[in-house]
Amino acid sequence: MKIVDAKVVVTSPGRNFVTLKITTDEGLTGLGDATLNGRELSVASYLQDHVIPLLIGTDPHRIEDTWQGLYRGAYWRRGPVTMAAIAAVDVALWDIKAKAAGLPLYQLLGGASRERVGTYGHASGTDIPELLDSVRARIAEGYPSIRIQTGVPGLKAVYGVHSTGHDGDAVAHQQARPMVEDWDTAAYMRHIPEVFEAVRNEFGPELPLLHDAHHRLTPIQAARVAKDLEPYRLFWLEDCTPAEDQEGLRLVRQHTTTPLAIGEVFNTVYDYQTLISEKLIDYVRSAVTHFGGVSPLKKLFDFAAQHQIKSGIHGPEDISPVGMAAAIHLDLAIHNFGIQEYSGYTQLTEEVFPHAYTFTNGYLHPGEAPGIGVELNEDLAAAHEYKAAYLPVNRLQDGTVHDW
Incomplete structure (x- = not known):
């Protein structure tokens, strides 16, 4: 089995969500969540521009190897953008593996x-x-x-x-x-x-x-x-x-x-x-x-x-x-x-x-x-486009920025 396609879907049905959809040559698909609240487009770009090209043609069953390659291969490790992108790939591959086995993921x-x-x-x-x-x-x-x-x-x-x-x-x-x-x-x-x-x-x-x-x-x-x-x-x-x-x-x-x-x-x-x-x-x-x-x-x-x-x-x-x-x-x-x-x-x-x-x-x-048991209605997702959104910031009584 090989990965033949992967795409990022950004939708906003009240909140912004970033979803990765991976497709194999056997017709199996897997979904992963890459939502990073307030920085959604950063993860979408990371996936689209840097991760997806590395996935095409690879074996979706090699989850651990793919994870290590994305984590160690970028050299610049950790951080919320990187780890949200890797998470989307990891979950999508587990979704595919479980579907191939005909079992829910927890099994x-x-x-x-x-x-x-x-x-x-x-x-x-x-x-x-x-x-x-x-x-x-x-x-x-x-x-x-x-x-x-x-x-x-x-x-x-x-x-x-x-x-x-x-x-x-x-x-x-x-x-x-x-x-x-x-x-x-x-x-x-x-x-x-x-x-x-x-x-x-x-x-x-x-x-x-x-x-x-x-x-x-x-x-x-x-x-x-x-x-x-x-x-x-x-x-x-x-x-x-x-x-x-x-x-x-x-x-x-x-x-x-x-x-x-x-x-x-x-x-x-x-x-x-x-x-x-x-x-x-x-x-x-x-x-x-x-x-x-x-x-x-x-x-x-x-x-x-x-x-x-x-x-x-x-x-x-x-x-x-x-x-x-x-x-x-x-x-x-x-x-x-x-x-x-x-x-x-x-x-x-x-x-x-x-x-x-x-x-x-x-x-x-x-x-x-x-699999994980979630599908994506892409037509409905496309009808609700991304909207700029941010988490709040917090200030003390004298105006100093504080932890939120």
Whole structure:
């Protein structure tokens, strides 16, 4: 079998998505997600101009060899653009291999380790009463675990609280220049324990609760927040401090028993080496789409398992259903699964990317279709052209750019 064609499809059914479609001489096709929110066209060019010419004529079954060639052969390694492009190739080749075998992808990864994949949904509100209503809505939709984000008194716009949608971030994307949010760390640190006290008082001690600090705290500030939240028994505190400084997590870890999750902005295992080997975190958060695909993420989870660390794959709405499907196959197969983030998609997005995976009563299953179980409606995709979109930026009260 040989690869005879590959093309990049950029579509915007409410959000921008970048999809790679690979075709073989036996008529099998594979899809991979290369979406990099706010930098979509960079990945599309990387694939179209630099990667696809290397794929034509090669054997699609040689997934590991192709991965290593794209990673090591470029010399300039790592980085989000490179790894998103490699991820698209990797997932598309796994899609083809599984279709050739007539099996869903998870069967090629060792088979199912569980019957279903647990998720968490996003609840948010500009104030606590609105947040509580949002939590009720997520519970009514069947989510067994809930991420809690809320506005901070005195701030106009805060991560995760931009609209009434699940994610709360959608409004910030489809515009030609970045939305500017404001931030006050001291105000946040005073407010967030009150938020969790209100949620626990309303919903009791059994509902698993998560929270995302979104890289905005220094290690000592993160340690303070994590310690203050201990009475509320979080499932995890996510991205409490910028984790490029892996050693900074030592300070957080020594001061708190709140479980920590990190990694959605990471691209390779090298970003995790200290965090995993020293057991400084409890969940790894990288997405298939941004980590180079199924192949390296499976290896990462195997590494994490040696240190009793579980998975928590990043699953926002700006990862396409192709990337989500690949994640669900991994979730079902690996032994050290933790939880899967899932916000769902608009009806239009699901029409562009019809899929076999299902979401029922808060749990996902990849389905039994051969491959990853996602198709691409190219005619409908073409009817929704790319629109410039950016993630927000964040500034302190005095105007200084801060981590978003």
